[in-house]
Amino acid sequence: QQQVKQSPQSLIVQKGGISIINCAYENTAFDYFPWYQQFPGKGPALLIAIRPDVSEKKEGRFTISFNKSAKQFSLHIMDSQPGDSATYFCAASGGYGGSQGNLIFGKGTKLSVKP
Amino acid sequence: ETGVTQSPTHLIKTRGQQVTLRCSSQSGHNTVSWYQQALGQGPQFIFQYYREEENGRGNFPPRFSGLQFPNYSSELNVNALELDDSALYLCASSLIGTNGYTFGSGTRLTVV
Numbered sequence: 001q002q003q004v005k006q007s008p009q010s011l012i013v014q015k016g017g018i019s020i021i022n023c024a025y026e027n028t029a030f031d032y033f034p035w036y037q038q039f040p041g042k043g044p045a046l047l048i049a050i051r052p053d054v055s056e057k058k059e060g061r062f063t064i065s066f067n068k069s070a071k072q073f074s075l076h077i078m079d080s081q082p083g084d085s086a087t088y089f090c091a092a093s094g095g096y097g098g099s100q101g102n103l104i105f106g107k108g109t110k111l112s113v114k115p
Numbered sequence: 116e117t118g119v120t121q122s123p124t125h126l127i128k129t130r131g132q133q134v135t136l137r138c139s140s141q142s143g144h145n146t147v148s149w150y151q152q153a154l155g156q157g158p159q160f161i162f163q164y165y166r167e168e169e170n171g172r173g174n175f176p177p178r179f180s181g182l183q184f185p186n187y188s189s190e191l192n193v194n195a196l197e198l199d200d201s202a203l204y205l206c207a208s209s210l211i212g213t214n215g216y217t218f219g220s221g222t223r224l225t226v227v
Contacts, residue, residue: 004157006157032214034214036218041220042220042221043119043205043207043218043219043220043221044158044205045218046215046216046217049214089157089158091157093214102148102160102163102173103150103158103160103216104160105157105159106157107157108155108157
């Protein structure tokens with residue numbers, strides 16, 4: 001069964017600290033791993049994504065680390081800010097478009113950044 | 116460039132009724148996918164439409180059906196509503212062959 005397991009369920013970080021969220025997957029056919037940010041009352045918004053041919057991708061304060069052999073990937077938020085408080089979802093998909101392109105989501109991590 | 120818009124934003128239905136949710140895709144996108152997000156859970160894939168036909172389906176019963184129109188907008192229909200159908204229903208559009216999904220803000224469906 002295709003699954004993406006995400007941890008922790010919730011996370012409290014002080015302003016300026018590093019937030020780390022982890023995900024593990026099972027299906028080796030997955031080739032696209034995005035992270036989404038969702039605020040209350042809004043739909044998920046793409047934050048950053050990676051493909052398995054690279055081990056790390058950085059965009060501003062957000063970094064994805066990818067370990068293909070362990071089938072794990074993680075999101076690091078550097079210098080966390082109160083405005084980063086949201087629910088974060090990891091996801092995976094198995095290819096471009098079609099039914100292979102649908103996203104399999106983790107259960108989410110609720111991040112609270114304390115001032 | 117307009118994003119994905121969904122209507123209505125909130126809806127209350129009685130068990131056994133039928134409901135239709137609507138979605139307008141982002142300009143330039145030609146696929147529409149629907150997801151169900153239960154409270155405290157990640158979105159779950161219902162189905163995707165491309166060229167007005169179903170192009171992939173998740174583990175949802177046939178009472179969940181959809182349509183895509185020539186302008187790439189879409190409808191999600193759910194028959195014989197059950198209490199467990201209460202959720203946020205998200206629409207996402209993309210350009211076929213890419214992974215660039217744009218999500219709408221969703222329709223919050225409550226079944227009583």
